[in-house]
Amino acid sequence: xxxxxxxxxxxxxxxxxxxxxxxxxxxxxxxxxxxxxxxxxxxxxxxxxxxxxxxxxxxxxxxxxxxxxxxxxxxxxxxxxxxxxxxxxxxxxxxxxxxxxxxxxxxxxxx
Amino acid sequence: xxxxxxxxxxxxxxxxxxxxxxxxxxxxxxxxxxxxxxxxxxxxxxxxxxxxxxxxxxxxxxxxxxxxxxxxxxxxxxxxxxxxxxxxxxxxxxxxxxxxxxxxxxxxxxxxxxxxxxxxxxxxx
Numbered sequence: 001x002x003x004x005x006x007x008x009x010x011x012x013x014x015x016x017x018x019x020x021x022x023x024x025x026x027x028x029x030x031x032x033x034x035x036x037x038x039x040x041x042x043x044x045x046x047x048x049x050x051x052x053x054x055x056x057x058x059x060x061x062x063x064x065x066x067x068x069x070x071x072x073x074x075x076x077x078x079x080x081x082x083x084x085x086x087x088x089x090x091x092x093x094x095x096x097x098x099x100x101x102x103x104x105x106x107x108x109x110x111x
Numbered sequence: 112x113x114x115x116x117x118x119x120x121x122x123x124x125x126x127x128x129x130x131x132x133x134x135x136x137x138x139x140x141x142x143x144x145x146x147x148x149x150x151x152x153x154x155x156x157x158x159x160x161x162x163x164x165x166x167x168x169x170x171x172x173x174x175x176x177x178x179x180x181x182x183x184x185x186x187x188x189x190x191x192x193x194x195x196x197x198x199x200x201x202x203x204x205x206x207x208x209x210x211x212x213x214x215x216x217x218x219x220x221x222x223x224x225x226x227x228x229x230x231x232x233x234x235x236x
Contacts, residue, residue, distance in 0.1 A: 035222040043228075044227060045148075045156065045206070045223075045226050046226070047211070047222050047224045047225075050222035056211075088155060090156070090158075092218070092219040099158060099219070104155045105155040105156070
């Protein structure tokens with residue numbers, strides 16, 4: 001059971017806008033920034049969004065992130081077939097000894 | 112090109128030991144905290160351990176505390192993970208990952224901007 005909760009799956013058609021949610025608590029998302037990672041099949045994760053809504057260089061502006069309270073969201077507009085991947089949210093958790101916590105991941109299917 | 116390359120994975124019996132290495136290139140290795148993140152087969156990501164840029168501070172997930180030791184050799188641009196008393200539940204692909212922002216310390220808040228390709232560790236009799 002992951003500390004951050006994501007829907008296990010999401011889907012959309014090419015050109016569509018999809019959002020992936022990430023729900024946490026006051027000890028993680030509620031008080032710390034959220035990062036998002038994309039993992040294409042058979043590859044290592046790649047940083048997609050950091051500090052809630054910042055895109056590293058090279059990441060298309062079709063990808064955007066937001067945070068409100070104890071939840072965060074990743075939005076992908078103009079969906080493309082190459083966006084089919086697993087997406088993970090992550091944040092620092094202040095509870096106990098502190099730890100980086102990840103969501104369970106959302107598998108995005110482009111129909 | 113910024114790159115991380117893990118090695119050292121393999122098959123080990125329960126209770127055994129293994130040392131993973133992560134060779135870094137393309138950036139000033141000593142300026143960045145580094146982490147190990149693992150992914151069990153068909154499962155999600157789990158942060159395992161982190162180390163400050165100088166190597167003076169180390170951090171562990173509760174699941175590996177007391178069994179795993181993270182270290183680094185900045186003269187060799189290499190990160191290590193010594194894994195002892197291995198259990199079946201340690202079976203996973205192990206990735207090394209670099210912090211986005213140069214800092215000697217590790218806060219846990221920074222994103223991991225560069226990941227290695229991963230090395231598979233299988234704990235089984």
